Amino acid sequence: MLVRFEGALSPNCVGVDIGSTAAKAVVLGGDGSILYKAVVPTGWSSAGAAEALRENMEREGIDVSKARVVATGYGRVSVPYAAKTVTEISCHAQGALRLFGRDGTVVDIGGQDTKVISLSKGKVADFLMNDKCAAGTGRFLEVMANTLAVELPELFALAERGGGAAISSMCTVFAESEVIGLIGGGRAKEDIAFAVCESIVARVTALCGKQGGGREFFLTGGLCESEYLRGRLSESLRAPVFTDPLARWAGALGAAVLAGVFLS
């Protein structure tokens, strides 16, 4: 997928985010506006994904060799054209600051892990990542959607119409067998989808709770496009949860912002 932006292509700041499922690049122009962004599947090779992004940028007339490039994400060390690597925590924080313009708590539900980052005075004050477990991550939802033979958007649509059922297990493997149990027991797909979403909402809420509540939340990462999930999270956290059309780009965007800070 390519998203084209109009604008002059001058010495740029580039952020490259090599995540576990998708690799993204965001290019900022001299005035800080987003000139270009690209996403490719990470596939089996981080280096391959980084190269594909570079080719995409070159094709758009962006001279990557002259640009200031920061790489982030779990494959950040596999971006040979990056001058610096920064962790996804700092990049998501920067990306969220750029998008929302104020302090708050960033919740990034990614493919492999979920991060909760609290921002204070424009800086990372604290952060948490869920440990060694797919529960509460995008991967969990994907596995469950798969079991229900639906795509993610459909899972959310179903959940909205469901209710009543619950999954008690925190572990993806056990949760999956609970879902199979519910299917076998003849529960409506809607109810099961509801239970799946509630389980992730509970998990993410628990993670946020560890950081102290009472503030605004910013939802970034792959799942921020679900209005249903955003709403449920807000109810569960008893706090406003904001998102942005660009929020799933927060990591790459933050990396590009940091490229401007670190590499000028």
Add this chain to the structure above:
Amino acid sequence: MHDVEALFEDMRGAIPAGPVKIKEAADSGKKVVGCYCAYTPFEVIRAAGAVPVSLCSTSDKPIAAGEEHLPRNLCPLIKSSYGFALTDTCPYFHFCDLVIGETTCDGKKKMYELLDRLRPTHVMQLPQTYFGADALNVWRAEIERLARRLEAELGVTITEDGLRREIKKRNEERRVMQDFYELSKPDPPLLSGRELHLVNEFFKVSFGDARAMDTIRELETKLRENWEAGERRVPAGRRRIVVTGCPTGKSLEKVFDAIEENGGVIVAFENCGGLKPNYEPADETLPPYEALAVKYLGIPCSCMSPNTKRLDLLETLAGEYKADGVVDIILQACHTYSVESFLVRERLTGGKRSVPYIPVETDYSQSDTEQLSTRMGAFMEMIA
């Protein structure tokens, strides 16, 4: 400039050579007593003419075997200790005549009940507080009970003179380590955390050998002289990190690497295996059993309640070592350190000088090195 690499190399070589030394000791008729925990009073064992050895407990390998008798959701240190014993793959365990355990955390004290079937295990009843005369009296009686058991088991007599001599000697060893730890106070420190950890591990296999202590002294002197001559082993500008939490060991080197490969340098290990058991000497003016009771009961382990002394110690260390941050290593399913983490954070970040704090939950597997690197990297960026 002195060549300190050769000394580090000797130390590295001494660790795998440890079991050979113990085999030789056993072959020559010496008794070997296995220990797991910092509460075990080495002095009493030595006064009984035996060699106290730290048993293997920090490898992933024997955990699967340990899980045949123990629940899976138990701390890896306990499963590893037991697994080593069960599979007879800890050479130290192999040679030991008696094992000493303490009623520290629940998992450990219940594991010792099973361990006793593999090798005679003497369990010391450790009070759960270091406050008050009652606890101290109980602990002194327990140390005396250990002495009686050693006497019976090994056919020896433990004398007061013997105890005094061993207290003095162990204090001297503690002093060597304390002096060595001073090397990490300057900025940048005189050695890296990985090197510091190596010296800690070397100390563990010194078995009371005066020559080993001389080696540590020699390394200290040479590092100092090199520093004075302008050598900087650690580049300036690294974030200074105090490590705390569950005992350190080989399998946790992944955490140290994650810290030091991402812009940090470890200036102190508060953990068992580091400073915690050795920062306080035993009082040589007290009657020996009392001196030992005071010394050992005073170890600020999370199995004590409350454990305010650890919070005080951490605060002091953060100040003395000018820490930019504190990393708390919590082994999976270790309830005591895990719960205490809340208080540690509160104390460190809520003080006059707020010290950034991060807990890391991990186990002995190497599957989370990527995550650890991200986590530690982000922490370093946060405190930059």
